[in-house]
Amino acid sequence: MVNHTPDISAEMEIPDEISGLRMTRQRQEVYRILQQERNHPTANDVFMRVKDRLPNISLATVYNCLEALVQHGIIRQVNFERESSRYCPNLSEHGHFHDEVTGVIHDVTFKPGACLADVLNLPSGAVIEDVEITLRGKFPGI
Amino acid sequence: MVNHTPDISAEMEIPDEISGLRMTRQRQEVYRILQQERNHPTANDVFMRVKDRLPNISLATVYNCLEALVQHGIIRQVNFERESSRYCPNLSEHGHFHDEVTGVIHDVTFKPGACLADVLNLPSGAVIEDVEITLRGKFPGI
DNA sequence: AATTATAATTGGAATTATTCTTGATCTTGC
């Protein structure tokens, strides 16, 4: 499996193709922003940021690019309640902790060796295609 | 804690008040439908069903009732991807398995004694207020 | 290199789920 772990530089090279997806200029720039903004931006966040480099890009294109990247498994789409979808370049299996107070979203990794089936009574015979674990809470005290 | 486990009868009595929420006729009927329809209906599903008994009820009222019930911890709201919210009278901690083929949603219970913190690296100091676990997949073959 | 075919992008309109607003109606405490 190819490793898409990012370089932080704004000028990082992005290949012409990733996982079979032709990386057009727009897709490159959208992807680049996700690599830089690790705070789970919404489509609109990406749109505003990307306009610095592609002033004529449209919001529809941002949605299209994000969808293409998601479809090809290059990024992940994350939903919290009914809020706008957020996007995440972290492909390793992980959940999210949503800080109610600050709105910040933290990635939550699995403990090594941990397996969901140890904790849940999965329907027998079911093949799990995707798992979404979302925690909501806060950091009390200071 | 009070046990709201339901009776299946369409004529089951619903008290005038639950958890401090005044149970108006509309709220009673909405709640009754959730007790009967254990398949995680959407607000619109509830709306269509409830019209049998309250022909003049509006969709906005169904939304209001559902929200009031959720706010008072009488039912739970469950979101899958960006689809319509669904509602669930099962208050015990559980997740959901969403069958991609049939669209059916199965409750997924925790194994006795299981604890999320055994599996996840929770952010230290975080107090978890709510957990949402959603699985998507299918039952292959017959 | 020109032509054709295919895919991507734009901008705006359309859609969908949900919330808001306003006035009417019901409930409850006095």
Place this chain on the structure above:
DNA sequence: GCAAGATCAAGAATAATTCCAATTATAATT
């Protein structure tokens, strides 16, 4: 019974997202 407050109905408004038709870019073929 009456005032205050809560709830309800109906439709308008909103927000996120998708759709659509026209244009542009890219790739494939001659």
